[in-house]
Amino acid sequence: MTSTTTPTRASAAAGALVPGGTPSSFFRESFIVFRRQLRMNLRNPAWVIIGMLQPILYLLLFGPLLEPLIGQFGATNAYTFFVPGMLVQLGVFGAFFAGFSLIGEWREGVIEAERVTPASRTALLVGRLYRDLLQLFVQALILVGLGYALGMVASGTGIVLGVVITLLLGGACAAASNALALTTKSEDVMAPVINMVMMPVLLLSGILLPMTIGPEWLQRASDFMPIRHVVDAVRASFAGDFASSGLVWGAAWSVVMFVLAVWWGTATFRRENA
Amino acid sequence: MIEARGLVQTFQTRQGKQKTEVRAVDGVDLDVAEGEVVGFLGPNGAGKTTTLRMLTTLLRPTAGTARVAGYDVVHESVQVRRSIGYVSQAGGAFSGARAGDEVVDHGMLYGLQRPVVEARGKELFEQMDLPGLWTRMPKNMSGGQKRRLDIVMGLIHEPQLVFLDEPTTGLDPQARANLWEHIRGLRDRLGVTVLLTTHYLDEADALSDRIVIIDRGRIVASDTADNLKAQVAGDLVDLELVDATLASRAAERLATLTAGRDEVEVDGRHVRARVPRAGRSLQGLLRDLDAAGIGLESIGVLRPTLDDVFLTLTGRSLRDAEAATEATGGADQGDDLQPVSAGATTGAPTTTPTTRGADR
Numbered sequence A: 001m002t003s004t005t006t007p008t009r010a011s012a013a014a015g016a017l018v019p020g021g022t023p024s025s026f027f028r029e030s031f032i033v034f035r036r037q038l039r040m041n042l043r044n045p046a047w048v049i050i051g052m053l054q055p056i057l058y059l060l061l062f063g064p065l066l067e068p069l070i071g072q073f074g075a076t077n078a079y080t081f082f083v084p085g086m087l088v089q090l091g092v093f094g095a096f097f098a099g100f101s102l103i104g105e106w107r108e109g110v111i112e113a114e115r116v117t118p119a120s121r122t123a124l125l126v127g128r129l130y131r132d133l134l135q136l137f138v139q140a141l142i143l144v145g146l147g148y149a150l151g152m153v154a155s156g157t158g159i160v161l162g163v164v165i166t167l168l169l170g171g172a173c174a175a176a177s178n179a180l181a182l183t184t185k186s187e188d189v190m191a192p193v194i195n196m197v198m199m200p201v202l203l204l205s206g207i208l209l210p211m212t213i214g215p216e217w218l219q220r221a222s223d224f225m226p227i228r229h230v231v232d233a234v235r236a237s238f239a240g241d242f243a244s245s246g247l248v249w250g251a252a253w254s255v256v257m258f259v260l261a262v263w264w265g266t267a268t269f270r271r272e273n274a
Numbered sequence B: 001m002i003e004a005r006g007l008v009q010t011f012q013t014r015q016g017k018q019k020t021e022v023r024a025v026d027g028v029d030l031d032v033a034e035g036e037v038v039g040f041l042g043p044n045g046a047g048k049t050t051t052l053r054m055l056t057t058l059l060r061p062t063a064g065t066a067r068v069a070g071y072d073v074v075h076e077s078v079q080v081r082r083s084i085g086y087v088s089q090a091g092g093a094f095s096g097a098r099a100g101d102e103v104v105d106h107g108m109l110y111g112l113q114r115p116v117v118e119a120r121g122k123e124l125f126e127q128m129d130l131p132g133l134w135t136r137m138p139k140n141m142s143g144g145q146k147r148r149l150d151i152v153m154g155l156i157h158e159p160q161l162v163f164l165d166e167p168t169t170g171l172d173p174q175a176r177a178n179l180w181e182h183i184r185g186l187r188d189r190l191g192v193t194v195l196l197t198t199h200y201l202d203e204a205d206a207l208s209d210r211i212v213i214i215d216r217g218r219i220v221a222s223d224t225a226d227n228l229k230a231q232v233a234g235d236l237v238d239l240e241l242v243d244a245t246l247a248s249r250a251a252e253r254l255a256t257l258t259a260g261r262d263e264v265e266v267d268g269r270h271v272r273a274r275v276p277r278a279g280r281s282l283q284g285l286l287r288d289l290d291a292a293g294i295g296l297e298s299i300g301v302l303r304p305t306l307d308d309v310f311l312t313l314t315g316r317s318l319r320d321a322e323a324a325t326e327a328t329g330g331a332d333q334g335d336d337l338q339p340v341s342a343g344a345t346t347g348a349p350t351t352t353p354t355t356r357g358a359d360r
Ligand SMILES: Nc1ncnc2c1ncn2[C@@H]1O[C@H](COP(=O)(O)OP(=O)(O)O)[C@@H](O)[C@H]1O
Pocket: B011, B012, B013, B022, B023, B024, B042, B043, B044, B045, B046, B047, B048, B049, B050, B051
């Protein structure tokens, strides 16, 4: 037909190949996956707009409700209190839903096709996490910017630290969501599981209202909720309370959850796999 | 190119509270030489996909070993992946992404540079009859185009060996015939070794140098289509008599061409038997019948089909095997044996051997 030069197999060996299994090949592979995911997300602008609108609506519509109550929380500035909680909520809840798109891809054979390439299994997962983290990062920027505009008081260092902790937590939740998606392979099974996890997280993490205003037993119950400690840590960080033990614990929790979730996610991409 | 020994895959499945173990692949030995096109034929649920997934490193064998393109699928999986292409039943291009983007990203995951992949991809698009579809989304493609796109993705890194899982399932006859041409071209033009699975007899017959038949996770035969058909003892001769009362006498005449009277089946006005080289002996038979005053309404001679081969080897016709796995997930084969079953591919009557082949 049109082709006169049928490619020979020798050309594949002739050096067009980037060697695999190195840190740079890992970064390259995960970036290919990330770019592909981002391209598909940007093709759906409604989805992007909703993602951006979310933090704005929460701040504008829920923030004013907190202002008259803030004294009772032992805090002085409603937005310094509320923005960290909002950050964590976006990190957790947005990321929990990341896995749903993976099920669609799995059904169309995309995951199988990626798994049959020599690319690192971790890169296949992490490339998808970059996308979720990018989204979370943009949301965080909007949240922080708007928070400042509304009167939030926080140091630059505190904000950076708080956002990093949030990103770790968001990455953990997105990885777990992806792992769950590849394990259940069904939206119908996954949705109730996510709902079951979200309920206690929302109620026991002190995201909207601090746990400290609740009765003793409720506070003790929330001690068992790792995400509550992360919320406390991000709040301490924004408040400039760098010496607090809550900050250390929360940061530690977010690192632990991130490592565990990425390990779990990689295992599901690797599973049944030689 | 492929050398598999004793491959086994078991799945744990849960039905309610009861856990059962499914032996999807049960000791498969498979050899494929370089440059061969091998058709892996079997009914749905026979274990074709599971075998392929083990050979392509997607599934770790429960037992057994396999070397693909010279590498062990378990211990050298990365090298195996570099050497092979796999086109799964589901395809591999996302329906809502642009075809060209999917091909390029897929190729880059093999470590190829973007310009190289792009050039190759566009060339393959031409070769695979997909001109101008580079920026189209798969969801806006025809079934045949989508399938050819999947094959382009499987070929983008120029593998020595490609696995095609049910490449033409769901396509209309014209698109199938077209895809067959392209699959033949893989070997003839690109020199690629091909292992394709199918549950279509005509497809296995038309495409493969060699056919490997799998049933219930076991290989039951492996040979060229011609040799397999030759294994079925002869052509099916079907005499339709004018007068049913003469059937037993006609059966006696027909039996002279076979190993014995037991080989002949009588069914109303029909008298059937498998006759080796029927073309040669038919003339004598007709004379014989004429002399005996037995009148014929019609006479049919059927070359053996792969379905006959399957029937001889497993005691079931391929069509019945499909129905059984679909209905019950593998019923006992006793129910499948009926005196006469409609011929699956030819539309002509096919006889179930009553003495031969049945293993009890
Ligand atoms: N992941 C799985 N879990 C449980 N059973 C499976 C799984 N994959 C395949 N099977 C079972 O293994 C058998 C063989 O399946 P498969 O290899 O897909 O057959 P084929 O491709 O020949 O149609 C079937 O009975 C199928 O139900």
